[in-house]
Amino acid sequence: MNHVELFAGIGGFRRAMDLISHDLGFLIQTVAYSEIDKNAITSYNANYNTNGEVAMGNIVEFVKDARAMRALPPYDLLSGGFPCQTFSMMGSQEGFEEERGQMFFRIMDMINARHPRYVLLENVKNLMRHDGGNTIAVIRKELEDAGYIVKMDVFNSNNFGLPQKRNRAIIFARRRNLGNFEFNADLVRDAFAQINKDHCSLNFYDSTIDVLDREVEGKYYLSEKIKPTILSNGSAGFKSKSEIDQAVARPLTASMHKMHRACQDNYYSDLFILSHGVERPSERMTKEELARIPIRKLTPKEAFMLQGFPNNFANNAGRAKVANGAMYKQAGNAVSVNTIYAVLYYLITNRIIRE
Known part of the structure; x- marks a missing residue:
């Protein structure tokens, strides 16, 4: 056919x-x-x-x-x-x-x-x-x-x-x-x-922990400056519960590379990843305490995998000179x-x- x-x-x-x-x-x-x-x-x-x-x-x-x-x-x-x-x-x-x-x-x-x-x-x-x-x-x-x-x-x-x-x-x-x-x-x-x-x-993946790499490049980690914004629950005009370390990811968006708050996009702590999902620091730490630990965004490879694409998909695109920002958009728009x-x-x- x-x-x-x-x-x-x-x-x-x-x-x-x-x-x-x-x-x-x-x-x-x-x-x-x-x-x-x-x-x-x-x-x-x-x-x-x-x-x-x-x-x-x-x-x-x-x-x-x-x-x-x-x-x-x-x-x-x-x-x-x-x-x-x-x-x-x-x-x-x-x-x-x-x-x-x-x-x-x-x-x-x-x-x-x-x-x-x-x-x-x-x-x-x-x-x-x-x-x-x-x-x-x-x-x-x-x-x-x-x-x-x-x-x-x-x-x-x-x-x-x-x-x-x-x-x-x-x-x-x-x-x-x-x-x-x-x-x-x-x-x-x-x-x-x-x-x-x-x-x-x-x-087949039971949890996001199944697609998250234990070691990634430093560029995927949130800076000390941006972490309080990412972790905040919003401002006077917009309030929402921001959480990290979700076992089931929020919907990937085409604009995830723009770094929205953790109520909209997906962010993960090293504690969660290295404990294979056993540790969820957001359950016991304040926002201020969370801002002092390593937290990162998804890599393009992980974003593609959450959409069901193979783990070499991002590497193939990267070798063809597709930038990370473009790959995030592609993953968010994908079926x-x-x-x-x-x-x-x-x-x-x-x-x-x-x-």
């Missing part, structure tokens, strides 16, 4: 499909991908063999060329983690009114041009209730009008072997002529629980590999997706 990945980023959909192809013998071959961020493209090409594939570039420009769309190799599966900032609780929530919110309609341009059998999309949880539910209603209607049965639900990466509380909306659509089907997060989670981990290519694998596993083993 051929696959086209839109808004590819660093290839979260592709990675899951490569692994499921290996584990189930159900071949899903990526034949084309679109991405406009140069650093993400570099990371993508550094980690996948893209020889012979169509690099579609800017999807906005690509869909304007009907001949280019017709020239794509035949494909049955279209995926896309379309831009989410405009729907996010942390963003402006302008939705379809903002340029990035229009990217869903570029997906529809691709769908209406070729009508693939299957469509698999991902976005932030808030998409489901944005604009009082009107946004998701428009998405459903567009897909249904194009001839698809549409199912969707919210999936948490922490349910699929990744210690990260990352809730994302997953939309799966199948051409109506292929019949109805069942799809929701509970069904996928139940199927995933039956997987034999000894015969699965995914990485969680394990979540997509779980969805595919359910769909394939229940013959909802067929060769």
